[in-house]
Amino acid sequence: MILVSKKIxxxxxxxxxxxxxxxAQGAKLSRVQVIAAYPITPQxxxxxxxxxxVEGGKLDAQYIAVESEHSALAVxxxxxxxxxxxxxxxxxxxxxxxxxxxxxAAGARLPVVLACVNRAIGAPWNVLNDQQxxxxxxxxxxxxxxxxxxxEVLDSIIQAYKIAESxxxxxxxxxxxxxxxxxxxxxxxPLQEDVDRFLPPYKPHTIxxxxxxxxxxxxxxxxxxxxxxxxxxxxxxxLRYLLQEALQNSRETITTVGREFGELFGRSYARxxxxxxxxxxxxxxxxxxxxxxxxxxxADMLREAGHKVGVLGLRVFRPFPKSDVVQALExxxxxxxxxxxxxxxxxGATCSEIKSxxxxxxxxxxxxxxxxxxxxxxxxxxxxxxxxxxxxxxxKEGVLNEEYPxxxxxx
Amino acid sequence: MGTRECQHICGESxxxxxxxxxxxxxxxxxxxxxxxxxxxxxxNKPACFLCWLYCPDAVISRTIPIEIDMxxxxxxxxxxxxxxxxxxxMVNEEEFCPxxxx
Numbered sequence: 001m002i003l004v005s006k007k008i009x010x011x012x013x014x015x016x017x018x019x020x021x022x023x024a025q026g027a028k029l030s031r032v033q034v035i036a037a038y039p040i041t042p043q044x045x046x047x048x049x050x051x052x053x054v055e056g057g058k059l060d061a062q063y064i065a066v067e068s069e070h071s072a073l074a075v076x077x078x079x080x081x082x083x084x085x086x087x088x089x090x091x092x093x094x095x096x097x098x099x100x101x102x103x104x105a106a107g108a109r110l111p112v113v114l115a116c117v118n119r120a121i122g123a124p125w126n127v128l129n130d131q132q133x134x135x136x137x138x139x140x141x142x143x144x145x146x147x148x149x150x151x152e153v154l155d156s157i158i159q160a161y162k163i164a165e166s167x168x169x170x171x172x173x174x175x176x177x178x179x180x181x182x183x184x185x186x187x188x189x190p191l192q193e194d195v196d197r198f199l200p201p202y203k204p205h206t207i208x209x210x211x212x213x214x215x216x217x218x219x220x221x222x223x224x225x226x227x228x229x230x231x232x233x234x235x236x237x238x239l240r241y242l243l244q245e246a247l248q249n250s251r252e253t254i255t256t257v258g259r260e261f262g263e264l265f266g267r268s269y270a271r272x273x274x275x276x277x278x279x280x281x282x283x284x285x286x287x288x289x290x291x292x293x294x295x296x297x298x299a300d301m302l303r304e305a306g307h308k309v310g311v312l313g314l315r316v317f318r319p320f321p322k323s324d325v326v327q328a329l330e331x332x333x334x335x336x337x338x339x340x341x342x343x344x345x346x347x348g349a350t351c352s353e354i355k356s357x358x359x360x361x362x363x364x365x366x367x368x369x370x371x372x373x374x375x376x377x378x379x380x381x382x383x384x385x386x387x388x389x390x391x392x393x394x395x396k397e398g399v400l401n402e403e404y405p406x407x408x409x410x411x
Numbered sequence: 412m413g414t415r416e417c418q419h420i421c422g423e424s425x426x427x428x429x430x431x432x433x434x435x436x437x438x439x440x441x442x443x444x445x446x447x448x449x450x451x452x453x454x455n456k457p458a459c460f461l462c463w464l465y466c467p468d469a470v471i472s473r474t475i476p477i478e479i480d481m482x483x484x485x486x487x488x489x490x491x492x493x494x495x496x497x498x499x500x501m502v503n504e505e506e507f508c509p510x511x512x513x
Contacts, residue, residue, distance in 0.1 A: 107421065108422075109420050206421065213426050214424065214425055215423070215424045216421060216423055217421055217422040218424055220422045228424075228428065231417050232413075232417060233417045233419060233423070234419055238415075
């Protein structure tokens with residue numbers, strides 16, 4: 001970490017940070033109280049940096065060493081239950097190992113924040129980037145935010161606490177391994193006092209208290225049940241309904257929190273996706289995470305060639321901003337979706353969501369899906385341009401629907 | 412009136428008698444105490460009470476003589492196993508009180 005500028009307007013200090021240090025700074029500024037994480041490539045520097053903060057007295061938190069990712073998230077959910085603000089970070093197999101506890105944190109409605117440094121999953125072994133790990137956890141009931149750059153990593157973690165603690169749903173902040181985690185770029189690090197103004201202390205919805213003993217998340221059968229006090233209590237299904245309702249309603253919270261963040265720090269996150277030149281675009285590239293930045297370069301090149309191309313960079317994947325996506329794609333005739341993941345046997349996950357969002361609406365765009373960048377395969381802007389040109393050509397030939405995605409690889 | 416009125420956000424209950432329903436209905440055998448063998452009764456002072464300590468459903472009283480709340484006793488038989496004086500015997504409900512069959 002090199003300090004580049006110290007003068008600043010009093011509100012910001014610009015540091016050169018890689019994504020992992022940006023995440024650690026975000027957690028520190030959020031005044032996390034309990035950290036439990038298990039090191040895994042490429043996430044390890046997050047845990048190392050945070051343990052240094054705690055050890056060096058720079059962060060007043062409990063750093064709990066655990067023997068696995070499953071335990072890491074178990075510690076975070078338990079600590080969250082007794083009223084602590086908790087943080088964990090992981091990647092790939094670590095996230096897969098957390099799977100059970102991911103469901104538990106969401107079902108127990110605990111506002112844990114997790115940084116997922118996106119990495120490919122074996123077999124075969126691979127430590128490089130794609131988004132298969134977090135996409136595989138899509139249905140665990142977590143809010144998922146994807147950062148395009150290291151500034152967004154830091155900003156998203158701070159916002160994640162405010163969102164999670166408002167709607168009582170855990171938040172996963174995802175950023176691409178190496179592409180962001182180990183790549184340094186300028187990041188504005190807000191002052192602690194400003195973050196304190198933005199983020200109030202955590203108020204748990206329930207708290208374990210020996211003076212008022214309760215059972216939480218006990219065996220809950222299918223049907224509602226009258227408790228010993230004569231009150232009709234939720235069955236399993238009612239509690240699951242409330243989780244879905246919370247995610248549906250969280251869309252407003254996410255945009256409100258993003259707007260408030262912008263008012264205080266000058267970087268607004270009021271939309272659930274980033275738009276680049278969508279106003280006049282009839283061809284739209286959709287991508288998520290750092291790939292959305294590459295797509296902007298591709299759009300520049302396609303614009304130079306005379307095509308009206310825009311980019312929709314998905315920022316929030318869960319809850320999925322269906323109606324906003326429909327609005328943004330209204331004028332498009334071709335949508336090219338690039339996925340760094342695949343739901344085997346069908347297509348890329350974001351492509352499915354875009355198609356689902358457009359169903360039943362007036363948008364009649366043709367949708368093409370390309371699988372790119374798995375296991376750290378480099379994705380060049382030129383390749384995205386070629387994919388768009390290829391899609392345009394097939395469109396001209398009258399091919400409206402492709403059943404399966406194309407892969408940009410050498411098979 | 413739906414369940415929303417309970418205002419719970421996650422699964423929640425308070426420890427209370429009968430919170431899990433009348434669990435005595437689950438029982439297929441029940442404990443019978445031979446008071447003449449029971450240590451607190453024999454010594455007429457608070458002693459042993461291992462059955463009270465080990466009962467997972469907290470249905471055994473710490474009294475002389477001990478009492479078992481049959482409304483909630485599930486008939487697990489732990490008390491019979493743990494009793495050092497062999498004062499408790501498990502009796503099969505069916506044999507004790509056979510259901511009438513067609």
